[in-house]
Amino acid sequence: MPMTDSADPSAPGPGGLLIHIGSQKTGSTALQNFLSANETALAGRGLRFLATGRRNISHNSLFRPLRGPDAAAIWADVAAEVAAHPDTLSIMSSENFFDRDIAAAMARHMPAGLRGACRVVAYARRQDAYLEAMYKQKTKNGREHLSPLDFVAKVGDEIADYRAILGAFADVIGDDAVILRRFERRALKNGDVIADFLGVLGLNMADADFVQPERDANQTLSxxxxxxxxxxxxxxxxxxxxxxxxxxxxxxxxxxxSRDVFTKGQCLQIMAHFADGNAAVCKRFIKDDDGPLFDMADLAPDAPDRYxxxxxxxxxxxxxxxxxxxxxxxxxxxxxxxxxxx
Known part of the structure; x- marks a missing residue:
């Protein structure tokens, strides 16, 4: 795979598979639109947006099948497509893959050869902001009608325990095969998730051959x-x-x-709940700095409550x-x- 010297050294080489697993509410749709709109340009740089299981711009349709009886056949098809293009890096993308069940399906059904050439990249958002966004999404669709704190109690550990979720993938493909990026403007290359993802691969979003994305596709409704x-x-x-x-x-x-679901005090409670796990995530997966996983300046004692x-x-x-x-x-x-x- 053609890569510049700025590429992440843990990214897979030619013939490998890179799975973007989200998480949700971290710019996945924008990234998928970019990958879809730039298939030809990316192919010229040794990258393929995997066709197996992809509908429209993502592999979201595989989420349920990969947890069922067809999982082995699906991973076999993925392995065959990757093997048919030994000089390119194949990319899958689904924000729904940020789930321990997908890691379990990989452990049980992904061919060993593909597991050895597989990496995952994940974007993690601070849990209070992530749970706010998920509360709004589930509530908007009528799937939940719990209070915000009851929603956190019900699903918080399932969807926002990053230590457990990322650890499940690492147990299958190894710690070094898990590329974790902070979904914070200060931490993203150029403050942009697409530029950051391309940077992992040693590519420049400003490349003249790339179709540039339209912005503000997903707005934060109150x-x-x-x-x-x-x-x-x-x-x-x-x-x-x-x-x-x-x-x-x-x-x-x-x-x-935004910031209209949890008070500052509730945000502090949420982050305190995940504090030990986040510290463990930093130690295990982020090796280029010794800072905390997330910026917490807005929750400092002298910071105003944005609720x-x-x-x-x-x-x-x-x-x-x-x-x-x-x-x-x-x-x-x-x-x-x-x-x-x-």
Missing amino acids: RAVTEQMGALARHTKINVRELAREMILDPDGAPRR PPPQEELALYAQAQERIAAAIGRIERRNRARLFRG
């Missing part, structure tokens, strides 16, 4: 919006996916707000009602059939 959309998903036939798309296109600006005060919180819920009603009206006027599921 908690008030996601909770009210979730209620519509649970209690009506309104198509909340269509509604979410319309909200993002809101001519008045989508109701955006909305009561008046702003009330205004956010009122705004959410108005904007959702307006979006429903626009969809209904344009194409009423798209407003409802089924």
